[in-house]
Amino acid sequence: MRLMTKLGLKTWLASCLIAAGGAAHAQLNVLVTGVGSTQFPIATANFANETATPQPISKIVRDDLARSGKFNNIDVGNTTVSETDSVDLGGWKAKGADAFVAGSVTPLANGEYQIRFKLYDTVKQQNLGGLELTTPASGLRMTAHKVADYIYDKLLGTRGVFATRLSYVVRSGNRYLLQVSDSDGQDVHVALSSPEPIISPVWSPDGTRVAYVSFEKKKPIVYVHDLPTGRRVIISDQKGNNSAPAWSPDGRTLAVALSRTGNTQIFAVNADGTGLRRLSQSTSIDTEPAYSPDGQSIYFTSDRGGQPQIYRMPAQGESAGAAQRVTFSGSYNTSPRVSPDGKTLAYISRVGGAFKLYELDLASGVATALTDTIHDESPSFAANGQYILYATQVNGRGVLAAVSTDGRTRQILSVPGGSVREPSWGPFMQ
Structure with a gap:
């Protein structure tokens, strides 16, 4: 999701409503193009x-x-x-x-x-x-x-991810469906059906829960949904917008973006909704948090330098150390997600009016474009770090796509006759 300005949430929702068609509950179709070098x-x-x-x-x-x-x-x-x-x-x-x-x-x-x-x-x-x-x-x-x-x-010599699961949002008639499927888009289950938008689903590290933002109470509220039981807990219902949940690697904490202080900032909250504390300390817009795999850092999007860029701060917040800018290639970079080994950052970069999926080698600082589409958003790494799932558009319709991190293999996952977005690739199952 693009950088959250004061009006950005409403603007994004309007575009979501326009793009989303009346897709019926259906399996994802998968189209594979390209192959590996060998x-x-x-x-x-x-x-x-x-x-x-x-x-x-x-x-x-x-x-x-x-x-x-x-x-x-x-x-x-x-x-x-x-x-x-x-x-x-x-x-x-x-x-x-x-x-x-x-x-x-x-x-x-x-x-x-x-x-x-x-x-x-x-x-x-x-x-x-x-x-x-x-x-x-x-x-x-x-x-x-x-x-x-x-x-x-x-x-x-690398663990496969065929037995992992995907989550994503489909618009079906006048309802929004949070769906969970196998990695090949089959065996679909509806976790939540709502007349109001559902955005930003993200899996817990153990694969049993999904955190997401629901507008069912006419404002954005962060929930944690236990998939085996269907039980839901409100994690953040603060004044203003509650958005962009991200799990810590141990599953005990979520980082969220809240506008309770006026401008959107990063906060942390326990997985039961207690212990809210502020992490970022800027007068700008800080949003889209993502923990590093070791739990020591949080990557996030901020316009504190004038344009949206990706920064990194200690997981304890800026009181424990100043945030450092991470992206320097391009003037508009958002939606950071860190690879499971902590070496690569996936993100969305605006290039000449197009939004494209990039990956950044964190050691060398080299950034590489992975796609040829122009409406990319919401990247999510597979558990083995070899593929990235994201949302994009094909022929004006929202689809999910997956690309190997070497850019050679691509998949398009679509719902017949409708739009799908907000993907998240689940962890290895125990």
Whole structure:
């Protein structure tokens, strides 16, 4: 969301209402473009007995791997191979696969399903291990994502994020829907439906709660929503605007932007709504806080230098140390989000009237544009730091997009016939 001026919130909401169509509750469609500089060729056979299950496990795995841009799926045709079968690894290597996956799905008497699989290196002729997972029918998609995560980790040495979740806001008729889905936009659940706007959702570090701003009481109020129970707690209902919640890494504190003192400033509040204290101390507009992964710093947007730029201050506030400017390339930079390893900053920069997603190497100060769209906003890192989710527009319609941090792979996630925005990529699930 753009820098919060006194009139900025109303202006942004007006544009949101114009852009948002009457999208019905629907799954996100995913369009992938571009691939990595190199792709790992892999063959995932159809799992034995999977036709008897509600979900095609092997297809979900193949789709996940393709979506990452880092794998090339070798066609397996109608081949079905169980993890207990003898595998001709040399034959699959001859077909171009450097890795091979075999597995099975077994229905259990209690209505659950057991998924087993093995991953093989066809080049070294080695068994790379596998998993045995048990799940109810409702968890089959997520279990398939866990299989893909295992493969991603074993072959690329980095934890996968297929089994993480997304949150975002869809306008459906005259209502706003805060939706939660799998990372591929499927298995959608509505966390909140409201006749008034919902903005700025952000996941708690443990993935069980989402903080957001709701206008259901005709003013912006910050809530924390417990997803398993649906219970909600008001975290900040101060005089004026309450906006831009951000979780501390330990989940005990949220930073928020409040206009209770006149100009918007950064405050901290405990996750139960107690202990409000002011952090920024300027006479300008300070907003859009984001904690560093180590919890020692808060990045935020401020116009204290005349134009919106990104600054960093101690997590205890400016009373513990003066804020330092971080962005120097470009005259208008907002919406900071720090990568999980703390080395990279994603942000939105206005360039010639266009709003574009950038990433900044915090050590070198080198800034790089990642997109070719012009209405980017709300960046959010994937838990493994290899992708950034953001909102943008395509053909005048609000969509979500994801781009790899090397800029090579892009995804567009859209709701048929409607607009979607305010994305947040959830953490690794425990």
